[in-house]
Amino acid sequence: xxxxxxxxxxxxxxxxxxxxxxxxxxxxxxxxxxxxxxxxxxxxxxxxxxxxxxxxxxxxxxxxxxxxxxxxxxxxxxxxxxxxxxxxxxxxxxxxxxxxxxxxxxxxxxxxxxxxxxxxxxxxxxxxxxxxxxxxxxxxxxxxxxxxxxxxxxxxxxxxxxxxxxxxxxxxxxxxxxxxxxxxxxxxxxxxxxxxxxxxxxxxxxxxxxxxxxxxxxxxxxxxxxxxxxxxxxxxxxxxxxxxxxxxxxxxxxxxxxxxxxxxxxxxxxxxxxxxxxxxxxxxxxxxxxxxxxxxxxxxxxxxxxxxxxxxxxxxxxxxxxxxxxxxxxxxxxxxxxxxxxxxxxxxxxxxxxxxxxxxxxxxxxxxxxxxxxxxxxxxxxxxxxxxxxxxxxxxxxxxxxxxxxxxxxxxxxxxxxxxxxxxxxxxxxxxxxxxxxxxxxxxxxxxxxxxxxxxxxx
Amino acid sequence: xxxxxxxxxxxxxxxxxxxxxxxxxxxxxxxxxxxxxxxxxxxxxxxxxxxxxxxxxxxxxxxxxxxxxxxxxxxxxxxxxxxxxxxxxxxxxxxxxxxxxxxxxxxxxxxxxxxxxxxxxxxxxxxxxxxxxxxxxxxxxxxxxxxxxxxxxxxxxxxxxxxxxxxxxxxxxxxxxxxxxxxxxxxxxxxxxxxxxxxxxxxxxxxxxxxxxxxxxxxxxxxxxxxxxxxxxxxxxxxxxxxxxxxxxxxxxxxxxxxxxxxxxxxxxxxxxxxxxxxxxxxxxxxxxxxxxxxxxxxxxxxxxxxxxxxxxxxxxxxxxxxxxxxxxxxxxxxxxxxxxxxxxxxxxxxxxxxxxxxxxxxxxxxxxxxxxxxxxxxxxxxxxxxxxxxxxxxxxxxxxxxxxxxxxxxxxxxxxxxxxxxxxxxx
Numbered sequence: 058x059x060x061x062x063x064x065x066x067x068x069x070x071x072x073x074x075x076x077x078x079x080x081x082x083x084x085x086x087x088x089x090x091x092x093x094x095x096x097x098x099x100x101x102x103x104x105x106x107x108x109x110x111x112x113x114x115x116x117x118x119x120x121x122x123x124x125x126x127x128x129x130x131x132x133x134x135x136x137x138x139x140x141x142x143x144x145x146x147x148x149x150x151x152x153x154x155x156x157x158x159x160x161x162x163x164x165x166x167x168x169x170x171x172x173x174x175x176x177x178x179x180x181x182x183x184x185x186x187x188x189x190x191x192x193x194x195x196x197x198x199x200x201x202x203x204x205x206x207x208x209x210x211x212x213x214x215x216x217x218x219x220x221x222x223x224x225x226x227x228x229x230x231x232x233x234x235x236x237x238x239x240x241x242x243x244x245x246x247x248x249x250x251x252x253x254x255x256x257x258x259x260x261x262x263x264x265x266x267x268x269x270x271x272x273x274x275x276x277x278x279x280x281x282x283x284x285x286x287x288x289x290x291x292x293x294x295x296x297x298x299x300x301x302x303x304x305x306x307x308x309x310x311x312x313x314x315x316x317x318x319x320x321x322x323x324x325x326x327x328x329x330x331x332x333x334x335x336x337x338x339x340x341x342x343x344x345x346x347x348x349x350x351x352x353x354x355x356x357x358x359x360x361x362x363x364x365x366x367x368x369x370x371x372x373x374x375x376x377x378x379x380x381x382x383x384x385x386x387x388x389x390x391x392x393x394x395x396x397x398x399x400x401x402x403x404x405x406x407x408x409x410x411x412x413x414x415x416x417x418x419x420x421x422x423x424x425x426x427x428x429x430x431x432x433x434x435x436x437x438x439x440x441x442x443x444x445x446x447x448x449x450x451x452x453x454x455x456x457x458x459x460x461x462x463x464x465x466x467x468x469x470x471x472x473x474x475x476x477x478x479x480x481x482x483x484x485x486x487x488x489x490x491x492x493x494x495x496x497x498x499x500x501x502x503x504x505x506x507x508x509x510x511x512x513x514x515x516x
Numbered sequence: 517x518x519x520x521x522x523x524x525x526x527x528x529x530x531x532x533x534x535x536x537x538x539x540x541x542x543x544x545x546x547x548x549x550x551x552x553x554x555x556x557x558x559x560x561x562x563x564x565x566x567x568x569x570x571x572x573x574x575x576x577x578x579x580x581x582x583x584x585x586x587x588x589x590x591x592x593x594x595x596x597x598x599x600x601x602x603x604x605x606x607x608x609x610x611x612x613x614x615x616x617x618x619x620x621x622x623x624x625x626x627x628x629x630x631x632x633x634x635x636x637x638x639x640x641x642x643x644x645x646x647x648x649x650x651x652x653x654x655x656x657x658x659x660x661x662x663x664x665x666x667x668x669x670x671x672x673x674x675x676x677x678x679x680x681x682x683x684x685x686x687x688x689x690x691x692x693x694x695x696x697x698x699x700x701x702x703x704x705x706x707x708x709x710x711x712x713x714x715x716x717x718x719x720x721x722x723x724x725x726x727x728x729x730x731x732x733x734x735x736x737x738x739x740x741x742x743x744x745x746x747x748x749x750x751x752x753x754x755x756x757x758x759x760x761x762x763x764x765x766x767x768x769x770x771x772x773x774x775x776x777x778x779x780x781x782x783x784x785x786x787x788x789x790x791x792x793x794x795x796x797x798x799x800x801x802x803x804x805x806x807x808x809x810x811x812x813x814x815x816x817x818x819x820x821x822x823x824x825x826x827x828x829x830x831x832x833x834x835x836x837x838x839x840x841x842x843x844x845x846x847x848x849x850x851x852x853x854x855x856x857x858x859x860x861x862x863x864x865x866x867x868x869x870x871x872x873x874x875x876x877x878x879x880x881x882x883x884x885x886x887x888x889x890x891x892x893x894x895x896x897x898x899x900x901x902x903x904x905x906x907x908x909x910x911x912x913x914x915x916x917x918x919x920x921x922x923x924x925x926x927x928x929x930x931x932x933x934x935x936x937x938x939x940x941x942x943x944x
Contacts, residue, residue: 233764235814239771438776445901472874493778
C-alpha cells in the first residue's frame with residue numbers, strides 16, 4: 058500500500074472519529090436535564106479530541122517507521138542467502154544494494170550490476186513485509202487512540218482545553234520549521250565545506266588566484282577562488298549598481314516629488330513589474346540580445362578581448378532587474394524624512410530640486426545606503442542571469458567586455474556535471490555556497506541595522 | 517514689496533540691500549530655475565528609461581515569440597494506392613494507429629512522395645512532425661489510403677525558420693521556390709501547448725513543463741501555505757517575548773533574503789543525499805520551493821494579521837471566546853485576503869524560480885509528461901533555460917514562445933493578487 062493511501066485512510070478514520078465523538082457529546086448534552094450546568098466544551102471539541110487521538114499517534118509512528126524501515130529492509134536482505142556472494146568491499150556492496158532497491162521499487166527498469174538482479178526478489182519481500190507491519194501497527198494505534206479517547210468523553214470533560222493545547226503545539230511546530238531550515242542550511246554547508254577544507258586548505262581556497270577544478274584532481278592550486286569573487290563583485294556590486302543606483306534613485310525622486318498622484322499610481326506598479334519578471338527571462342534577454350549587441354559595440358570601438366558573454370551584458374541586465382528594489386527602498390527612506398524639513402527648506406526659498414539635493418537626500422542617505430546594500434546582496438546571489446550570460450572562464454580582469462565567471466555560476470557548473478558526491482570538485486560547490494551565504498547574511502544584517510537606526514532617528 | 521523695505525534693515529549683514537531686479541540676481545534665478553528643470557528632466561528620463569527597458573524586454577520576447585504559435589506547412593501530394601498501409605480505425609486507439617502506420621513505413625512513403633514532388637532536397641522538408649500529422653490525418657479519414665491525396669503537413673525546422681525570415685540561404689531558396697509554386701501555408705501550431713519536450717523543435721511543446729510546474733506548485737502550496745500561516749499566527753498572536761521567539765523571527769527574516777541557489781544546495785544535501793527522495797521530481801522541487809516560499813507567506817501573513825484591529829480581539833474575548841477561538845473564528849477570516857495576496861505573490865515568485873531546481877536534478881531532458889509526484893519532470897522556467905542552450909534556430913523561437921506563456925501566467929497571478937487586495941481587503 059502506498060504512503061499516500063495510508064495517510065488518506067488515517068484521515069478517513071479521523072473523520073469517522075470526529076463524527077462519532079461529536080455525536081457522543083451531543084447525546085451526553087441531551088440526556089441530563091437542561092437546568093443543570095452547561096457542559097464545558099461544545100460537541101465539536103469532543104469530536105476533535107477523539108479525531109486527534111486517532112490520527113496523531115498513528116502519524117507519528119508512521120513517520121518514525123518510514124525512517125527506520127529502509128534500514129531494516131537492507132538488514133533483512135543481507136541476511137538472505139542470495140546476499141552471501143556479495144563482494145566484501147563496502148563501497149561496491151552498497152552500490153549493488155542501492156541498485157537492487159531501485160529495481161525493486163521500480164525506479165529503474167534495468168540494473169547496471171548483474172548481482173543486483175538476484176537481490177531484487179528478497180528486497181521486494183522485505184519491503185512489503187516491513188510496510189505491512191507498519192500499516193498494521195499504525196492501524197492498531199489509530200483504533201486504540203480512538204477507543205481510549207472515546208471512553209474519556211464525559212459531560213463535563215474539558216475537551217476544548219486539550220484540543221487547544223494541541224493547536225498551540227502545532228503553531229509552535231510550524232514556527233520551528235524556519236529555525237530548522239536555517240540550521241539545515243548552516244549545517245549542510247558547514248559539514249560539506251569542512252570536508253572540502255580537509256583536502257584544500259582554507260587559505261589556498263580564499264586567496265588563490267587560479268580556478269580550474271578538474272574531476273579527480275585535488276591539487277589545492279586549482280581551487281583558488283579569487284577570480285570568482287572578483288567576477289561576482291564586478292558584475293553584482295559594480296556594473297549592476299552603476300545602472301541601478303542612479304536609475305532607481307532618480308525614479309524614486311521623480312515619483313515621490315514630481316509626478317502627479319495619478320501618474321504615480323500607474324508608473325509605480327509598472328516599474329515593479331521589472332522585479333516580477335523571472336530571472337531566466339532576463340538571462341535569455343541578456344544572452345540573446347544584449348550580449349551580441351555589446352560585442353559588436355566593443356568590436357566597433359576596437360576593444361580587445363570582447364566576448365559575447367561579457368561581464369557588462371550580465372551586469373547591465375542585472376542592474377535593470379534591481380531598479381525596483383533600489384527605487385522602493387529610496388522611496389521609503391525619502392518618505393520617512395519628516396515633512397517639516399522639506400517644508401522648511403521650501404519656505405526659505407529653495408527650489409524643489411535644491412530641497413531634494415541638499416535636504417532630503419542627505420537626510421535619507423542612511424536609508425538609501427541600506428537599500429543599496431540589500432540590492433548588492435540580491436545581485437551577488439543572483440544565478441540565472443550570470444549562468445546564461447556571463448560565461449564560465451575564470452578571468453581576473455577589469456575589462457567589462459571580457460568574460461568573467463561568478464560564485465553562483467561555478468556552483469551550478471560544479472553541481473550539474475558528473476555527480477560524484479565525494480570529490481573535491483563537488484564539495485567545492487558547498488564551500489562557495491558557504492562564502493555566498495555568509496556574505497549575503499552580513500550584507501543583510503548590516504543593511505537592516507542601518508535602516509532601523511535611520512527610522513528610529515526620525516521617530 | 518521686495519523693492520521697498522518698510523523699515524531699515526537691522527545689523528551689518530543686511531545693510532547691503534537685495535535688489536531682486538538687478539541683472540546678477542536675475543541671472544542667478546534663471547540658473548537656479550534651469551537647474552530645477554534639468555533635475556526634473558533627469559528624473560523623468562530615469563523613469564522613462566526604466567519603463568522603456570521593460571517595454572523593450574517584453575517587446576523583444578513578443579516579437580520573436582509570437583511567431584512560435586504559428587506553424588509553416590507545405591502541401592504534399594501522396595499516393596497511398598499500393599503503399600500497403602492499412603489501419604483498422606474502429607478498433608485501434610489513435611496512438612496504436614499511429615504506431616502501426618509508422619511500422620508499416622509511413623515515413624518512407626512520405627519521403628518518397630517528397631522527392632518525387634520537390635526533387636532530391638524535398639526529403640528535408642518533412643520530419644517527425646509531418647509524419648505524426650499525416651498519421652493523425654489518416655486516422656481521422658482512413659478512406660484516403662485508397663486514393664491519391666494532397667496533405668498539408670508541418671515543415672521541418674529549417675524551412676519553418678526560413679519562412680519566418682531568419683533561415684540560411686539554402687532554406688531561403690527552398691522557401692522561395694515553394695512559395696512560387698503556392699505550396700506554402702501557415703496555421704496555428706496546436707501541438708506547442710499540448711506536447712512535451714522533444715529533440716525536434718517543430719514537435720517540441722511545453723505541456724510537459726507546464727504539468728511539471730503545476731505538480732511542483734501543488735507540493736509547494738500544500739506545504740508552504742499551512743506552515744506559513746500557522747507560523748504567522750503563532751508569531752503575531754501567541755509568541756511570548758523570549759529568546760526562542762527572537763531566534764525564530766531572525767531566522768525567518770534571514771531566510772527571506774538567502775540567495776535561492778543556497779536552498780538548492782540544502783535540498784541536494786538533505787532531500788536527495790540524506791533522505792534519498794526521488795531526484796529531479798516535482799516532489800523534491802516542490803519541497804525546495806516550499807522552504808523558499810514559506811518565509812514570504814509568514815511575513816505577508818504577519819502584516820495581514822497585524823492589520824486586524826485589536827478591538828475585534830477584545831470584543832471576542834469579552835463575550836467569552838478562548839484565545840484560540842478568537843484567532844481562528846475572528847482574526848484569521850478577516851486577515852485571509854491579505855494572507856492570500858501574499859501567498860499568490862510568493863507562489864508567482866516560486867513559479868519563476870530556476871536556480872535551486874538546477875541543483876536538484878530537474879535539468880534533465882524529459883521527453884514525456886510527468887505522471888506523478890515522483891516521476892522525472894521539468895518546469896516551465898527550466899524548459900526555457902534548456903531550450904535557450906540549443907543550437908537549432910527553431911528553439912530560439914520556442915524559447916521566446918515559452919517565455920510569453922510563463923509571463924502571461926505570472927502576470928495573471930499578480931493581477932489576481934491585486935484584484936483580491938482591492939476587492940476584499942478592509943481598511944479599518
